[in-house]
Amino acid sequence: MAKRAALALTLFLLTASCGTEEKAEPIKVKAVSGVKVESAQVITFTRSDTFSGTVIPNKQILLSPKVMGYLIKVNVKAGDRVKKGEVLAVIDSSAIKPDVEKAKAGIKEVNAALKELDKALKEVEARKQAAEANYQLAEKTYNRFKKLLEADAVSKQKFDEVAAQYRAAKANLEAVKAKEAQILAKKKVLLAKKQQVEASLKKAKAFLSYTELRSPVNGIVLQKLIDKGNLVSPQTPVFKIGSLPLKVRAYIDDIYAGKVKVGTDVKVKVQGKTYTGRVVEVDRSSDPVTHKFGVKVLVEGLNAIPGTYAVVEIPSLKAEAVAVPKSAIYRVGAVEYVFVVKNGIAHLRIVKTGEKVGNMVIVLSGLHPGEKIAVTKVEDLVDGARVEG
Numbered sequence: 001m002a003k004r005a006a007l008a009l010t011l012f013l014l015t016a017s018c019g020t021e022e023k024a025e026p027i028k029v030k031a032v033s034g035v036k037v038e039s040a041q042v043i044t045f046t047r048s049d050t051f052s053g054t055v056i057p058n059k060q061i062l063l064s065p066k067v068m069g070y071l072i073k074v075n076v077k078a079g080d081r082v083k084k085g086e087v088l089a090v091i092d093s094s095a096i097k098p099d100v101e102k103a104k105a106g107i108k109e110v111n112a113a114l115k116e117l118d119k120a121l122k123e124v125e126a127r128k129q130a131a132e133a134n135y136q137l138a139e140k141t142y143n144r145f146k147k148l149l150e151a152d153a154v155s156k157q158k159f160d161e162v163a164a165q166y167r168a169a170k171a172n173l174e175a176v177k178a179k180e181a182q183i184l185a186k187k188k189v190l191l192a193k194k195q196q197v198e199a200s201l202k203k204a205k206a207f208l209s210y211t212e213l214r215s216p217v218n219g220i221v222l223q224k225l226i227d228k229g230n231l232v233s234p235q236t237p238v239f240k241i242g243s244l245p246l247k248v249r250a251y252i253d254d255i256y257a258g259k260v261k262v263g264t265d266v267k268v269k270v271q272g273k274t275y276t277g278r279v280v281e282v283d284r285s286s287d288p289v290t291h292k293f294g295v296k297v298l299v300e301g302l303n304a305i306p307g308t309y310a311v312v313e314i315p316s317l318k319a320e321a322v323a324v325p326k327s328a329i330y331r332v333g334a335v336e337y338v339f340v341v342k343n344g345i346a347h348l349r350i351v352k353t354g355e356k357v358g359n360m361v362i363v364l365s366g367l368h369p370g371e372k373i374a375v376t377k378v379e380d381l382v383d384g385a386r387v388e389g
Contacts, residue, residue: 033388036376037341042369043323045357046316051292053250053310055270055302057219057242065091066210068233071226078224079305082215082241089238093211100208103201110194117187124180131173138162138169217243222306246302248277250312251292253354254364259317260295267313268299275299277312291352291364322369323360329353330378338367339374339381346374348383 073090076082145162148154223240226232248268252260260266260279268277277297286293297312304310329351330337336353339346351366367373374381381387 029384029386030382031386031388032346032377032380034377035341035346035374035381035387035389037372037387037389038325038328038375040322040324040363040367040369040371040373042320043357043360044318044320046318047255047355047357048314048316049253049256049355050311050313051250051252053248053268053297053312055304055306055308055310056247056249056296057222057306058245058247059217059243060222061216061219061241061243062237063088063213063216063239063241064234064237065213065232066234067091067096067207068231069093069095069211071228071230071232071238074224074228076221076224076239078221080221082219082221084215084218086215087212088215088221089213091211091213091232093208096204096207096211099204100201103197103204106197107194107201110190110197114187114190114194117183117190121180121183121187124176124183128173128176128180131169131176135169135173138166142166213238215241217241219243220306242306245298245300246304246306247280248297248299248302248310248312249294250297250310251287251290251294252312252314254286254291254293255319255321255354255362256314256317257286257293259319260314264315266297266315268297268302269311269313270299270302270304270308275302321354321362321364322367323357323362324367324373325375326356326359326361328373328375328378329361330381338363339378339387340367341372341374341387344387346381346383346385346387 069091071089072092074088075086075090076088082088141162142165145154145159149156149159220242221239222242224238225240226236226238232238248270260282262279262282264279266277266279268275277299279295280298281296283294295312324338328338330339330348336351337348338351340349341347349366352364354362354364356362374387
């Protein structure tokens with residue numbers, strides 16, 4: 001840094017002197033001899049890394065009621081494991097229960113009326129069978145006596161008696177049939193009414209069931225958002241539920257891009273226990289700042305609270321990366337540089353490095369394969385210095 005400050009001061013003094021009539025002397029470019037230059041190269045190596053991760057649920061669900069009312073009971077708290085269908089909270093149902101009772105009473109009344117109609121229908125059916133038999137007999141007798149009358153084998157008076165009996169039997173049958181039709185019409189109306197009342201009961205029971213807030217999944221209560229006694233509505237989330245199975249979200253180096261895929265088995269450590277996980281999701285892009293991409297690992301049987309710290313261990317894989325000798329890295333505080341040499345001139349460039357492989361250092365960003373870099377005397381170089389071998 002001192003040599004750079006001195007160079008800047010020299011440039012300032014030379015510039016300031018330009019205001020005089022004397023001609024400024026040309027700036028002398030520093031030349032550094034004995035600098036060895038090499039090309040940045042791509043190396044292949046085997047590595048096994050660990051990366052920090054976080055336990056996450058499979059999905060996050062905001063659970064809201066379907067009806068409005070006061071929350072009169074809360075059965076769970078954050079961190080509790082719940083089963084699908086388990087009642088998590090109860091809403092006051094006093095305004096809905098009367099509708100259920102009214103519908104039940106209506107169905108009871110309709111069923112009683114239908115029972116009476118069915119009884120009457122059976123009686124009419126018996127009467128109809130007798131009337132049909134009587135009518136058939138009267139009809140046959142009438143037809144026979146009609147032929148006898150035509151042959152003068154029976155008196156007109158006797159025929160008139162038989163004809164009267166026939167007309168009476170026919171009228172009686174028609175009256176019984178009309179009564180049957182009347183009863184059937186009443187039954188049809190009652191059945192339609194029963195269907196309406198049953199629909200009302202079904203709707204009332206559904207609303208009554210909505211007063212019990214049940215878990216839609218097997219999971220973990222992540223948050224209880226509303227306390228007992230508060231008024232809730234369909235727009236009010238009461239719980240945040242995380243569904244099972246649990247996963248681990250981790251971000252790993254770009255160097256593993258294409259190597260870690262969906263289906264890759266990895267080791268996961270959570271709270272001192274080691275599990276075998278399987279990669280189920282891989283981000284399609286990486287962060288341009290951290291040069292890492294995200295993965296999600298499914299961990300069956302993991303018993304932890306979402307948000308718990310985890311470590312994901314990537315199995316030994318062959319990887320390729322740009323690397324330079326350790327001696328090429330020039331550090332100023334926490335910032336790392338290399339000197340890229342073009343046409344004999346050194347250019348200072350910021351880089352981001354990764355792990356060390358032998359006497360080489362992985363360069364994560366800032367350098368491309370084949371670029372010429374200074375690997376010796378980097379402490380003597382400055383930006384713009386002439387490099388002499």
